[in-house]
Amino acid sequence: MSEWILAVDGGGTSCRAAVATASGQIVGRGLSGAANILSDPATARRHILAATENACREAGIDPAMVSSMPALLGLAGSNVGDVAAQIAAALPFARTDIVSDGLIALQGALGDADGTMAILGTGTVYFTRDGGRVRTLGGWGFQVGDQGSGAWLGHALLQQCLLAFDGVRPGSALSAAVLAEFSGDPGAIVSFARAAQPSDYGRFAPRVFEALAEGDAVAADLVKAAATAIDAALDAAAGKGSAPICLLGGLSSLYAPHLAARHRARLVAPLADALTGAVALCAARLTAAGQREA
Amino acid sequence: MSEWILAVDGGGTSCRAAVATASGQIVGRGLSGAANILSDPATARRHILAATENACREAGIDPAMVSSMPALLGLAGSNVGDVAAQIAAALPFARTDIVSDGLIALQGALGDADGTMAILGTGTVYFTRDGGRVRTLGGWGFQVGDQGSGAWLGHALLQQCLLAFDGVRPGSALSAAVLAEFSGDPGAIVSFARAAQPSDYGRFAPRVFEALAEGDAVAADLVKAAATAIDAALDAAAGKGSAPICLLGGLSSLYAPHLAARHRARLVAPLADALTGAVALCAARLTAAGQREA
Numbered sequence: 218m219s220e221w222i223l224a225v226d227g228g229g230t231s232c233r234a235a236v237a238t239a240s241g242q243i244v245g246r247g248l249s250g251a252a253n254i255l256s257d258p259a260t261a262r263r264h265i266l267a268a269t270e271n272a273c274r275e276a277g278i279d280p281a282m283v284s285s286m287p288a289l290l291g292l293a294g295s296n297v298g299d300v301a302a303q304i305a306a307a308l309p310f311a312r313t314d315i316v317s318d319g320l321i322a323l324q325g326a327l328g329d330a331d332g333t334m335a336i337l338g339t340g341t342v343y344f345t346r347d348g349g350r351v352r353t354l355g356g357w358g359f360q361v362g363d364q365g366s367g368a369w370l371g372h373a374l375l376q377q378c379l380l381a382f383d384g385v386r387p388g389s390a391l392s393a394a395v396l397a398e399f400s401g402d403p404g405a406i407v408s409f410a411r412a413a414q415p416s417d418y419g420r421f422a423p424r425v426f427e428a429l430a431e432g433d434a435v436a437a438d439l440v441k442a443a444a445t446a447i448d449a450a451l452d453a454a455a456g457k458g459s460a461p462i463c464l465l466g467g468l469s470s471l472y473a474p475h476l477a478a479r480h481r482a483r484l485v486a487p488l489a490d491a492l493t494g495a496v497a498l499c500a501a502r503l504t505a506a507g508q509r510e511a
Numbered sequence: 512m513s514e515w516i517l518a519v520d521g522g523g524t525s526c527r528a529a530v531a532t533a534s535g536q537i538v539g540r541g542l543s544g545a546a547n548i549l550s551d552p553a554t555a556r557r558h559i560l561a562a563t564e565n566a567c568r569e570a571g572i573d574p575a576m577v578s579s580m581p582a583l584l585g586l587a588g589s590n591v592g593d594v595a596a597q598i599a600a601a602l603p604f605a606r607t608d609i610v611s612d613g614l615i616a617l618q619g620a621l622g623d624a625d626g627t628m629a630i631l632g633t634g635t636v637y638f639t640r641d642g643g644r645v646r647t648l649g650g651w652g653f654q655v656g657d658q659g660s661g662a663w664l665g666h667a668l669l670q671q672c673l674l675a676f677d678g679v680r681p682g683s684a685l686s687a688a689v690l691a692e693f694s695g696d697p698g699a700i701v702s703f704a705r706a707a708q709p710s711d712y713g714r715f716a717p718r719v720f721e722a723l724a725e726g727d728a729v730a731a732d733l734v735k736a737a738a739t740a741i742d743a744a745l746d747a748a749a750g751k752g753s754a755p756i757c758l759l760g761g762l763s764s765l766y767a768p769h770l771a772a773r774h775r776a777r778l779v780a781p782l783a784d785a786l787t788g789a790v791a792l793c794a795a796r797l798t799a800a801g802q803r804e805a
Contacts, residue, residue: 354677357697360704361669375655383648384747403651410654453678 221278222503223269223288223310224495227252227261228318233492234268236276236286241500243493245278247271254304255294262307265290269310287312289499291321291491314502318491319344320351325494326463326487333455334487337447338466339419341366343454354454359415364446367468370439371421375410377435379403389435391428395421426471444475451480461485515572516797517563517582517604518789521546521555522612527786528562530570530580535794537787539572541565548598549588556601559584563604581606583793585615585785608796612785613638614645619788620757620781627749628781631741632760633713635660637748648748653709658740661762664733665715669704671729673697683729685722689715720765738769745774755779 221244226233232252236245249267251260269288270280288310295301301315319336323344326334333345340363342356359368378396381388382403399405409417428436455462462483464473473484515538520527526546530539543561545554563582564574582604589595595609613630617638620628627639634657636650653662672690675682676697693699703711722730749756756777758767767778 354679357673357701358705360707361666361700362673364670364674372655376658379651379656380658380743383744385648385743406655407651411652413654449674449679450677 221276221282221286222496222499223272223283223286224321224492224499225252225265225268225288225290225292226318226321226490226492226495227254227265227268227290228293229253232261232264232268234265234272235492235496236269236272236278237496237500239500239503241496243496245272245274245276246492247273247275252292253294254292254300255297258300258304258307261292262304265304265308284309285311287314287499287503289314289316289321289495289502291316291318291495291498293318314499316498317353319353319356321495321498322465322491323351323494324498325489325491326465327461328488328497330461332461332463332485333451334463334465335447335451335454335469336466337366337464337468337472339367339415341369341447341450341466343450345454345456347456347460355450359418363415364450365443365472366415367419367422368415369418369446370425370443370468371418372410372413373439373442374421374425374435375406375418377439378406381435387434389428389433390431391424391433392435395424422468423471426468440472440475444472444477447472448477448480451476455480455483459483463487515570515576515580516790516793517566517577517580518615518786518793519546519559519562519582519584519586520612520615520784520786520789521548521559521562521584522587523547526555526558526562528559528566529786529790530563530566530572531790531794533794533797535790537790539566539568539570540786541567541569546586547588548586548594549591552594552598552601555586556598559598559602578603579605581608581793581797583608583610583615583789583796585610585612585789585792587612608793610792611647613647613650615789615792616759616785617645617788618792619783619785620759621755622782622791624755626755626757626779627745628757628759629741629745629748629763630760631660631758631762631766633661633709635663635741635744635760637744639748641750641754649744653712657709658744659737659766660709661713661716662709663712663740664719664737664762665712666704666707667733667736668715668719668729669700669712671733672700675729681728683722683727684725685718685727686729689718716762717765720762734766734769738766738771741766742771742774745770749774749777753777757781 224235232249234247235243237243247268249264252264254261273280295315305313323334335343343354378392380386381392425436518529526543528541529537531537541562543558546558548555567574589609599607617628625640629637637648672686674680675686719730
């Protein structure tokens with residue numbers, strides 16, 4: 218085994234890697250493109266390798282050395298079918314552990330402590346470590362889940378625009394502005410929605426918070442409904458104890474002031490990022506394996 | 512011009528036609544397959560012709576005679592782009608008027624009277640005739656509208672199954688039974704939802720009403736939310752007057768007892784079906800055209 222270890226944080230927009238000492242001190246970092254193992258495993262493998270080789274170069278280590286290093290990868294989509302096993306088999310590392318992107322984010326955010334991490338971005342998902350055991354809540358995706366997510370909020374806004382157009386619900390400056398962006402044509406909203414991906418809806422989410430700050434009534438109703446859904450998920454995920462709750466994701470700071478007081482009182486800032494969490498998990502597993510061998 | 516007129520009610524599952532006297536007395540009816548002018552205009556044209564020819568045969572009229580008959584067609588999707596004009600140009604009738612499927616249903620349901628027709632099926636749409644003028648409300652489709660529709664209800668049920676699985680919301684016998692149909696695997700619900708069309712969701716809607724009759728709490732919440740959405744749409748569509756409200760569509764009799772008393776008091780049964788409405792519209796337009804020529 219090498220004196221070095223590798224950690225990877227791979228997702229749909231980029232792949233980040235770190236090379237670290239066996240005890241977890243990062244000595245080099247590398248970046249590359251998307252590592253979407255579900256939609257494009259071949260490109261994902263290439264970008265994982267590029268990121269790890271870039272990390273070696275920054276550390277002044279021969280990139281060919283990765284074949285002697287143990288690696289831990291936190292990858293989005295790794296819980297689906299056998300894609301993780303296929304990617305692991307196609308990588309040259311001395312040993313390849315693949316875990317979910319959520320697990321490395323949880324490790325980064327909370328370290329070894331118990332607590333709950335909520336990722337509030339285009340989607341929503343909750344991870345809780347309780348007595349060392351990790352459980353997941355939500356993360357089912359936009360079609361039948363992700364209540365309160367950016368996609369959910371943008372989608373709900375477009376629904377309100379149509380209901381306001383029909384006179385079924387009161388409109389507001391926000392709903393009027395959005396309808397105007399669709400040339401005042403509700404059919405254009407319908408056409409947009411037929412082709413929209415969750416990220417397309419999610420782009421409207423920051424607008425809702427901006428309008429809320431200006432006192433917009435439609436925005437206030439939407440954020441209230443979304444925050445209520447997130448509070449309900451946090452009640453189930455984090456329970457009634459006092460373990461910390463850490464909010465991550467692009468909407469985390471926007472939602473924080475709107476959550477229930479029982480949750481706001483438990484909010485903590487993340488200790489570190491997901492890549493740091495992956496390094497820590499890799500080092501810990503290496504230590505555990507060494508202890509089993511000893 | 513022929514002494515006969517043609518009327519067609521064409522939709523996504525079948526196409527029905529009638530041949531009638533110039534004053535609107537039906538003398539023959541014909542049926543054929545789907546006439547979806549948006550997704551498959553060539554098949555739609557073939558089925559429109561087949562239905563009208565079948566109607567002629569039933570009336571003992573030479574099917575070649577359709578080329579001398581004026582026709583009025585109520586077709587789903589006819590308000591999108593120029594598909595209606597294209598279909599009209601490809602049909603052999605002496606004159607071809609194409610209107611929406613909603614307009615012929617409204618004419619059938621209410622005759623020449625003012626009032627509102629709500630179609631409560633896989634989708635929802637509202638038509639109101641007020642002082643002779645017809646306006647539409649809703650009908651935007653499942654992606655960003657159709658609140659309270661069968662698709663909406665089935666979709667909301669699957670969301671509740673996942674929230675119950677996660678412990679975010681209380682479950683019930685209904686949510687447990689549906690999850691069991693997906694082998695107890697929430698991921699199977701997510702997979703289903705990724706591929707589901709509105710009609711796939713809509714198939715769960717009757718189950719919600721069955722469970723409601725057995726006192727199921729999840730079903731009660733869902734029907735209450737759906738009926739509230741339909742009541743809000745009816746408030747906007749039908750206003751505060753006393754003009755009749757006619758409910759059509761597969762879920763109409765299921766929803767009727769759950770609507771607000773202010774709407775239940777105005778409910779009337781439809782006078783006739785959409786095909787009869789198309790015949791009446793065709794006869795009326797012929798009369799109007801004759802009067803203009805005279």
